[in-house]
Amino acid sequence: KAGVTQTPRYLIKTRGQQVTLSCSPISGHRSVSWYQQTPGQGLQFLFEYFSETQRNKGNFPGRFSGRQFSNSRSEMNVSTLELGDSALYLCASSLVSAGGFSGNTIYFGEGSWLTVV
């Protein structure tokens, strides 16, 4: 069974540009969430999508956005890139059970390394 797949794995962008990262969840998983990892702030939650709707949002500026498609695949976009956006962006998926949203194991992809120069 394939895991969470993220593309691209590595990319370099210039300040002011925008970037789109892609994520394919584990087959059957309908919840997709995104996290940012930086040395200073650690792992921080960006947002979560379920059935094409954003269910939760972290404390990030509006330059960070995302969406989910009907096949559960997700993309996140960062506009007007800043040097501080350089980070590992992680996508995660979970199988929301019939019991509801709580207590579900969340599986992570390998991440997309973004460097802003």
Added chain:
Amino acid sequence: DQQVKQNSPSLSVQEGRISILNCDYTNSMFDYFLWYKKYPAEGPTFLISISSIKDKNEDGRFTVFLNKSAKHLSLHIVPSQPGDSAVYFCAASDSQGAQKLVFGQGTRLTINP
């Protein structure tokens, strides 16, 4: 305001001995806790989880203990192996934002031969 804290940035343990990684949390609404292992340049790998209705969960060499009154959980690895050397993250969620994990800062575990 760090709601999940791992106060030990690093831990060194001899191969074959027990590794104990600790995690404290402040939000009493957290009801599900997970441990992840992470190598550099890779995504976190799920290890083990525990619901707040339990105080212990075991999976092979890994056992997680939860003390709700102290808002403390720990991960025990027995016996420790060289391949266990990695950064370990504790994470927590609550029923309202269930897919939103709040992570600790991580503990770097080194297993010495």
